[in-house]
Amino acid sequence: MTVADLHSELGLAFPGSPFNAEAPSVDILRIPITGAMQLSSPGGDKPSDLPPFADHSPLSGTGFVESASGFVPYWWMSPSPIPAGTTLWRVNADGSEEQLATYGHVALGWVGPTQQQQLRPTPVRFPEIVGTWATIRGERMLADILPDGSVVICSPTERSDMRASPRGLWWTTVARDQVDSLDVVRLHGTWRGRRVQVVGMEGAEGGPVAQMVYVGQDVHDAESLRLAKTDAGVYEAVVPVSELADLAETHTALP
Template sequence: MTIWQKLLMPAMTDAMLKGGLAEVGGPVVRAADVAGVRPAELVRAYGLGGEGLVFPEAPEYVDVLLFEQRPLMRFETPSDIGERPWPTYEAGFLRGPVRAPVWLLARTRVPSGSTIQRLHADGRTEQLAAFGSPAKGWTGATGYYPPLHIIGPRAKWRGHDLPADFLPNDQPGVELVWIGDDGVPEGFEQIRPMIHRRLAPFGECDEIFEVVVTASHRGVPVRVLQQAGDEALLLLENPSWSQVEKLQPGPVEPGYFELTAPSVELESVRSVANVWAPEP
């Protein structure tokens, strides 16, 4: 099983540790390819260290997310998308002394068993938090956010469409999450207030899949992350600078932005279900 590493922006670490955010996407590398790389070399390799950039030239530490590759994750090699005011890794590798291959991971839910590690300049590694599961959330974090966004695995189970997560350590099953206290099916265990879960073998599920919803907002391609009431949370991935100026979204990390917009303003809405086919 491949272990991946995601360099976390400081705001992303805060969102995970304080708000319980459990999502990952954007540039990632294989952890083995950057083992032992110190913070200063790592931020230089990403093109994000120095005056006016995300990190100082020689940070005392950086935080990374370590996670296992799971079914339904979608990786792409970077391509030349034209000039952008942030690194795009169009050559397919990090920069400078760390010539590690880099992939772009489509936004998904953090898988169970993932950890947030703090890499110190003196070579020490400190674990800040561990992700138990979508129902349990982060151990070591002060907040929790339920799996409400339209990302990550889902399962059709006895007529219900539920957030799901593949069990770690190659266990043949999924965690199913029921949000709310009304109509909780038999066999679900309460983990948190209004959060219940069931560990189900694959054979109990009619289908395991991920839904990807895309649309156009004011002529700009977006991915729909959540729809609540009359508003939608939207993601822009490596847009042009003119598109950023047009929509004025908030930055998540270099090249990735989010904004909330009225659902009625979305056009060309398209929903695709990527279905997991288990190996015989």
């Protein structure tokens, strides 16, 4: 599939789109669907507390992209931990592909395709706001689920039964039946009366600020708030933490 094909099939010509059908390449994520992700779609089943969708073309109310030559389903995904095994690919104009990186797991982060193409490790950011956590023998630990079902558990300090990671964590892998529970933590609140999800917090001159994602799923409301559109159906802003209300963790238990 070429860049032009992807542009058409995925309806990437939406207003304000950063994508160009004549670009020399486009980068795409291939994400395995896991229980850690929270997906909803117009015209499909979704949690009763989520509002109906209202958005511009190509996102219709049917759950399929309008402008594609075929029926291409789409979903709205709440900010979620990146699943282990996610891959980043570059699709070139002629349809050829090259893999740029793989997300190993929370302790390893993104790794390059070869030893000669390794990426600079980055620290884990805000796992207490968007992250997967395990409880094992009464201890709560940052975690990740591998494609084979085993669980990575992490410690911020050195432990004799764990190995060091490039991201500054200590980690090991355990069988799923050794873990008492697994859940995904998200932080929700309201801003100007609208429901938002907080994905990061930083100190700043004048007080801490929060990066938030609008989860009201109403394009007209989001645009009236002058939020930044970062993708089709996705609206974000950085606001003072003092403007947020009703902040509360939500926990999604993983089977």
